[in-house]
Amino acid sequence: xxxxxxxxxxxxxxxxxxxxxxxxxxxxxxxxxxxxxxxxxxxxxxxxxxxxxxxxxxxxxxxxxxxxxxxxxxxxxxxxxxxxxxxxxxxxxxxxxxxxxxxxxxxxxxxxxxxxxxxxxxxxxxxxxxxxxxxxxxxxxxxxxxxxxxxxxxxxxxxxxxxxxxxxxxxxxxxxxxxxxxxxxxxxxxxxxxxxxxxxxxxxxxxxxxxxxxxxxxxx
Numbered sequence: 001x002x003x004x005x006x007x008x009x010x011x012x013x014x015x016x017x018x019x020x021x022x023x024x025x026x027x028x029x030x031x032x033x034x035x036x037x038x039x040x041x042x043x044x045x046x047x048x049x050x051x052x053x054x055x056x057x058x059x060x061x062x063x064x065x066x067x068x069x070x071x072x073x074x075x076x077x078x079x080x081x082x083x084x085x086x087x088x089x090x091x092x093x094x095x096x097x098x099x100x101x102x103x104x105x106x107x108x109x110x111x112x113x114x115x116x117x118x119x120x121x122x123x124x125x126x127x128x129x130x131x132x133x134x135x136x137x138x139x140x141x142x143x144x145x146x147x148x149x150x151x152x153x154x155x156x157x158x159x160x161x162x163x164x165x166x167x168x169x170x171x172x173x174x175x176x177x178x179x180x181x182x183x184x185x186x187x188x189x190x191x192x193x194x195x196x197x198x199x200x201x202x203x204x205x206x207x208x209x210x211x212x213x214x215x216x217x218x219x220x
Contacts, residue, residue: 002191004029009195019056025207029062036067040140054081071098078105086110119153137174146175158188
């Protein structure tokens with residue numbers, strides 16, 4: 001299981017220090033939510049912030065673009081340090097062109113769907129991307145409760161990836177905590193985004209807890 005703590009739940013007044021904490025604790029990726037106030041209601045990190053924190057860690061920057069027409073900014077996000085760039089299917093007029101732009105920039109490409117978007121909508125792109133992301137809350141705000149119906153979407157996507165024989169990772173984002181993580185891994189998740197569950201309390205102990213979870217997928 002790959003753990004990608006979301007810095008949306010970090011202490012913004014000590015963001016660099018919090019990133020160092022999760023790095024030393026053993027987190028695999030750093031999840032960075034970029035929101036534009038258009039595709040989602042909130043506004044969050046921009047390119048200057050990503051550039052400034054890039055020097056804090058060598059971990060993979062897992063950049064989640066919750067922005068309208070992200071193809072406009074792919075090169076810029078690569079330049080400030082993105083390693084994986086995930087865009088939303090719902091935010092792209094030309095999904096194929098956007099995926100190609102990410103790969104052309106030298107980054108791994110991720111594609112995300114909102115909770116209410118049919119799982120089947122992402123199937124045509126699975127052999128073109130490196131990671132599929134199922135949002136398990138409505139995108140735009142941290143600290144939301146996990147939406148139970150999205151578990152079935154994780155199971156369905158895991159089955160499709162396996163049937164196609166792909167090495168595409170399956171990432172989940174939203175409402176992940178210590179109580180539901182085992183169930184979500186069994187449903188088929190490979191990459192887990194967790195915010196509050198990592199940054200609230202003892203960060204090192206929280207990271208250790210997640211990294212010790214079982215990664216088998218018996219439900220899929």
